[in-house]
Amino acid sequence: MQVNPDIHETRDLIASDKVVGTDVYGVGDAYVGKIERLILEKRSGRVAYAVMSFGGFLGIGHEHFPVPWEKLTYDPNLDGYRTDITQEQVETAPRYAPDEDHDWSQQEGRRIYDYYGVKPGL
Secondary structure, three states: OOOOOOOOEOOOOEOHHHHOOOEEEOHHHOEEEEEEEEEEOOOOOOEEEEEEEOOOOOOOOOOEEEEEHHHOEEEOOOOEEEOOOOHHHHHOOOOEOOOOOOOOOHHHHHHHHHHHOOOOOO
8 A cells, every 4th residue: 555645634643744833722722832843752653742842921931841742632623732731830841942952761751751640651
């Protein structure tokens, strides 16, 4: 079966280039940021994290926040993702500056998942 690389979306599937840049909304449909990139597990292909930018809106400078994918739910009415992450969580969340490398070790992954109260899906 030949797969057409130009297909970006079906009812249940979406290409990564369509997800990057997608807006994220919080409580009350308030815009909270956007998805900067996806971090995939090499072997399973599962999306482990959405690296989000919450820059400015919540009073924080432009930084990147790795968020477990499980914290996001697609909402077709918003054409974006919803999250229940609060401003208070963002203020102390694991993050890194756009110009620095992030520690993607298993230990750091556990810290991120624990921070958001999500059990890693393996």
